[in-house]
Amino acid sequence: GAVVSQHPSWVICKSGTSVKIECRSLDFQATTMFWYRQFPKQSLMLMATSNEGSKATYEQGVEKDKFLINHASLTLSTLTVTSAHPEDSSFYICSSMGGTPGELFFGEGSRLTVL
Amino acid sequence: QKEVEQNSGPLSVPEGAIASLNCTYSDRGSQSFFWYRQYSGKSPELIMFIYSNGDKEDGRFTAQLNKASQYVSLLIRDSQPSDSATYLCAVSFSGNTPLVFGKGTRLSVIA
Numbered sequence: 001g002a003v004v005s006q007h008p009s010w011v012i013c014k015s016g017t018s019v020k021i022e023c024r025s026l027d028f029q030a031t032t033m034f035w036y037r038q039f040p041k042q043s044l045m046l047m048a049t050s051n052e053g054s055k056a057t058y059e060q061g062v063e064k065d066k067f068l069i070n071h072a073s074l075t076l077s078t079l080t081v082t083s084a085h086p087e088d089s090s091f092y093i094c095s096s097m098g099g100t101p102g103e104l105f106f107g108e109g110s111r112l113t114v115l
Numbered sequence: 116q117k118e119v120e121q122n123s124g125p126l127s128v129p130e131g132a133i134a135s136l137n138c139t140y141s142d143r144g145s146q147s148f149f150w151y152r153q154y155s156g157k158s159p160e161l162i163m164f165i166y167s168n169g170d171k172e173d174g175r176f177t178a179q180l181n182k183a184s185q186y187v188s189l190l191i192r193d194s195q196p197s198d199s200a201t202y203l204c205a206v207s208f209s210g211n212t213p214l215v216f217g218k219g220t221r222l223s224v225i226a
Contacts, residue, residue, distance in 0.1 A: 034213050041123070043218040044159070044203070093158050102147035102207035104214060106158040 003027050006094050006107025013084055014115055021079045021110045023094030029074035030096040034104065035067075038091040047092075050077050084114040117142045119206050121217035130226050134191040138204030138217055141185070147207040148180055148187045149214065152200045159203055163189070194224040 003026040013019050023033060031052050036044040048069050050056040056069035068080040081088055091111050095104040118141040128134045136150075147166055151159035165171045165178040165187065177190040187206075191198055201219040 041218075043119075044216040046213045046215075049213060091156075098161075100147075100164060102149060102205075102212075102214060103161060103164060104149075104205075106160070109156075109158045111156070 004030075004094060004096050004105050004107040006110055008110055009108055010111040010113070012113045012115065015085050016083055018080055018082045019084055019112060021081075021092055021094070021112075023077045023079070023107050025075050025096055028096075030077070031074060032097055033071060033077040034095045035069060035077075035079050036093045036095065038093065044093065047079075081112065084112070086114045088112065089114045117145075117206070117208065117215045119204055119215050119217035121202075121204050121220050123218055124221040125223050126220055127223045127225060128194050130194060130196060130224055132194050132224075134194045134198065134222055134224070136189040136191075136202050136204075136220050136222065138187045138189075139185055140187070140204075140206045140215075142206070142208055143182075143185060145185075145206045145208050148178070149205040149207070150176075150178060150187075150189045151203040151205060151216075153203055153219065154200045162202075191222075194222075196224045196226050198222060199224045 005024045033050045035047045047062045048056045048058045050069045050071035058064045071077040093109040094107040120139045149164045150162045153159040163178045165180045171178045175192045179188045201221045203219045204217040205214040
């Protein structure tokens with residue numbers, strides 16, 4: 001299956017700082033990337049869909065000015081959590097579509113802890 | 116609003132037994148159904164997908180789909196301790212729409 005590489009795998013930051021998470025497709029061109037967030041013992045919640053070369057589409061309730069998504073190339077999508085606060089602490093996972101309709105390949109995930 | 120419901124568990128089964136995981140979904144137009152396994156602190160990994168009513172078998176895993184009842188299940192035969200994880204049910208309305216995930220069922224296989 002396709003390989004999606006995500007880093008950092010974990011990050012701890014102070015409240016008010018910004019954190020960038022990168023997601024790379026290593027052996028294929030990902031025109032679409034999905035960004036999910038998962039709180040402990042909760043489901044994966046879709047935050048936004050990013051398409052290469054265009055603005056991301058955010059889900060209802062997700063602040064686009066706080067969660068900046070850039071998909072400037074076919075192999076790289078980034079999520080920047082701006083002015084992070086403790087309530088932003090979560091597991092962030094990127095994913096790209098596989099060959100089977102609806103199938104997703106996930107990155108390793110990034111655990112963000114905001115102090 | 117599209118919803119996917121799963122019993123959160125934990126579901127405990129002895130080693131060698133059959134584990135049965137269930138999932139219901141709200142959108143009758145849903146077309147693709149997936150089961151992902153997620154170990155603690157890790158990303159989900161795909162186990163199986165199913166599109167058509169009936170059963171689909173892959174090794175120790177069998178997915179069952181009943182679109183009339185809006186119900187999909189996953190059976191794990193000869194359960195092993197390494198199967199202990201959270202199993203996420205995911206549903207897609209069409210091939211290009213994002214998956215909607217259930218909260219997952221935590222499975223514990225006891226040696």
